Amino acid sequence: MKFDADRLISRTPLLWASFLRDWNRSLRAADHPATTRYNYLLAATQLCGFLGTFDTVRGDGRRDPLAVTKADIERFQVWMIETRSASTALNKHKSLQQFFSWLVAEEELDVSPLARVRQPRKRKKLIPIINVDETRKVLDTCDRRTFVGVRDEAIIRMFANTGARLSEVADLQVDDLDMSLDTALYHGKGGKDRKVRFGPKTGRALGRYIRMRSQHRAAQLPCLWLAEKGAAHLSDNGIQMMLRRRGQMAGVERLHAHRWRHTYAHEWKRAGGDTGDLMVVLGWSSDEMPRHYGASAAAERAQETQARLRIGEDV
Template identity: 30%
Template sequence: MEAWLIDSFLSYLRFELGCSENTARSYASDLAKWAAFCSQNDISPVPPTQDGVVRFLRSLAEDGISRASIQRAAAAIRSFMRYLVAEGLADGGERLPPLPAKGKILPQILSEGEIERILASCDGKRDIDIRDRAIMECAYGCGLRASEVCGLELSSLDWGNEAIRVRGKGNKERLVPFLGSVRRSVERYLKESRPHLDKGRCEKLFLSRSGKPLSREDLWRIVRRRGKMAGISSSRLHPHVLRHSFATHLLRRGLDLRTLQELLGHSTIATTERYTHFDLELRDVYDNCHPRA
């Protein structure tokens, strides 16, 4: 998105609508996030479209952004659209979604069968097949955020304690069980695939074809590609879909909310409680619950 367009919009907010400086700055931040999201997902940011805005707001929810912040982002985009129409830069025919009500933006998940299909799409002997299987197993089997998957290092693997040390939001560290098919897939990756990808002693666990640390954009492309191979609509895929599926499947199998909070690295139980909208029954213990354990 052109910088002059945002500057012009901010002037419109300040001088024509009389918005406060704080509101203008907040809207500028929201539009910057919108522009970045559009760039990453091959969406045209101007003018905003209903489908694009819905996907953007859902991605904010999936990143754990508060409802109030999501509502503000929606308001910012609607104000931006009104500005574009007023300036003759959009025709006003596009109907944007209404401002989200509290509790209405919820994470999408995949079924256990769809997860199995995505994992099966990684079956193969190529280096990237073995790598992608390990990535998918870690993202789903450990419930990791996209940034956490990309941030894993060789030293993150605590083999003796069968755990992965994960550096999450706020630089907080947590231990996540490293068991079953998750461990086996990573062991295979380290033995058969990673040595061929590593071009220069990189400490990051997951590497791109060129031997560089895996980026969030790389991870997103992998998720989309494997999802397409598994016959899953791209509209249901996002970088955090495996994490959200992990949480929901564990709740369905009876894991208590407090344990799930620790596994996900949520600072408050309220964030974890959003997964209970799937009308789940609760029971006990991680390694008896998780389908990949």
């Protein structure tokens, strides 16, 4: 997926665009990843567009980001919650905090309009894990006689076998694989790289794909995953669409990459694996993440522990 910040900025009024270009330059200088910069800028341009709705009442907010008020931000958050979700509204809140904090640091503003705006409360959704039988059904839809089938099997096995994020698998380069040591180098959030091992079945699936990939018209591209037609990279959005299609074919509802990530965390905990090691393998820096991931299966693990400990049974 191409994150075209300049195109986003060009859609805003002149004064907004001027500030956003300067902010984007500052973000680049701080080495923020392209995805982070794009999401930050997207939130600011969405706020600008939203304020345009009130041009007939008070249009200065759309023309000038320095005129944005607390009420504007609260109205924008309500709109995000009603048209998207509380989770999306929270993400926009955090992005806008960065923008207006930068304006304060640049001495363009004395106080951020978000200074006294409460964050939207995010409802915790339990993401169901995906069991072995469901994964097999999805893999069974992949025809190894075709390029797409071989490619999709390799992608799915990478998710199931390593618990990686969608963006990490999508961004793999050919050189990120070491087929001698059976390792992949993932480029995680915040520019944090990590090396993970994959198993024999995943290694064989990758080997089949690499051999078939060498005959593709776009074989010279550095990106690992290639689109079926043309000389193009298979984007993260393309992988999302592929998983949705494979899920429908297999009769597995709500199939997406993060279900395997949650499953990986669940199975790791179930096997008694160390939480610190799990954080390293999955690229987490916050202690909150191990509690969140696999939470939908926590009751199952608790019941298994209860049965194993037999508390009160020896009386």
